[in-house]
Amino acid sequence: MAYDFLDAYEKSWDALYKQKGFVLRHSIDPIIPLVSRTLDKKGIRSILSMPCGEFTNELHLMQQGIHVDGIDISPRALELAEEKCRKAGLSNYSLGQGSVFDMTENNRQAILCIDFFVQFPYSKIKEILRKFHTILIPGGMLFANFCDPSDSTFGVGKVIGRNEFLLPNGIMMKYTTKQKAEQLVINAGFHLRTAKKYTNKEKSHNSFRKGATNQSGEPYQEPAHTHVKHFMILEKAEP
Numbered sequence: 001m002a003y004d005f006l007d008a009y010e011k012s013w014d015a016l017y018k019q020k021g022f023v024l025r026h027s028i029d030p031i032i033p034l035v036s037r038t039l040d041k042k043g044i045r046s047i048l049s050m051p052c053g054e055f056t057n058e059l060h061l062m063q064q065g066i067h068v069d070g071i072d073i074s075p076r077a078l079e080l081a082e083e084k085c086r087k088a089g090l091s092n093y094s095l096g097q098g099s100v101f102d103m104t105e106n107n108r109q110a111i112l113c114i115d116f117f118v119q120f121p122y123s124k125i126k127e128i129l130r131k132f133h134t135i136l137i138p139g140g141m142l143f144a145n146f147c148d149p150s151d152s153t154f155g156v157g158k159v160i161g162r163n164e165f166l167l168p169n170g171i172m173m174k175y176t177t178k179q180k181a182e183q184l185v186i187n188a189g190f191h192l193r194t195a196k197k198y199t200n201k202e203k204s205h206n207s208f209r210k211g212a213t214n215q216s217g218e219p220y221q222e223p224a225h226t227h228v229k230h231f232m233i234l235e236k237a238e239p
């Protein structure tokens with residue numbers, strides 16, 4: 001399968017964020033308070049958020065006193081993030097535009113990666129995990145999630161591979177079982193400290209899946225839906 005559409009992600013995502021009234025998420029991901037508590041316990045006061053999107057989750061962490069460095073491929077997402085921080089009167093953040101595949105850092109204590117692996121095939125997920133492994137210092141933490149095949153959006157879009165669907169907006173959805181997710185992170189050199197299956201009820205995301213059909217060929221009218229995800233707290237093994 002050729003995943004050429006991945007090369008156009010900057011444009012695809014930017015076009016989405018530019019749509020009037022577009023809402024990526026209505027509230028923070030329910031796992032974020034656990035991220036904040038874990039950082040607190042470990043005494044970590046700064047985190048890299050990759051990709052940060054429009055900074056909804058990150059705002060919560062900043063309000064707990066954590067410094068967030070956000071990176072995203074979409075310039076428009078970063079404008080929205082900047083606006084959100086300004087409105088909240090918060091300054092403990094930095095923003096930068098870029099792709100995960102071009103990152104060259106190697107001294108981070110923690111990385112937050114929410115709703116990202118769901119957009120990539122396994123070959124790319126492996127590459128991203130390797131990249132995160134390089135970016136983190138030994139003992140550094142990665143907070144990441146995967147989307148399970150029991151997610152209520154499973155089957156929306158054109159089938160392009162096993163558990164893989166392409167949406168009309170040019171973004172793919174990849175659903176991963178707990179077993180496979182664990183295999184991917186462990187093979188990338190991480191210790192699995194916590195794995196937690198959780199659900200996240202969402203209102204319609206307006207146009208995120210606009211124009212998609214379900215597997216019976218009927219137009220998908222996005223209702224409120226329930227995401228089923230696997231959250232993992234990972235630690236880079238000490239050498």
Ligand SMILES: C[S@@+](CC[C@H](N)C(=O)[O-])C[C@H]1O[C@@H](n2cnc3c(N)ncnc32)[C@H](O)[C@@H]1O
Nearest residue numbers: 009013051052053072073074098099100114115
């Ligand atoms: C589903 S959103 C998640 C955003 C944020 N983590 C959240 O949970 O709200 C996926 C994000 O990935 C960004 N993105 C896509 N490809 C990327 C890449 N190669 N490098 C960095 N960001 C990318 C998109 O612009 C989008 O903001």
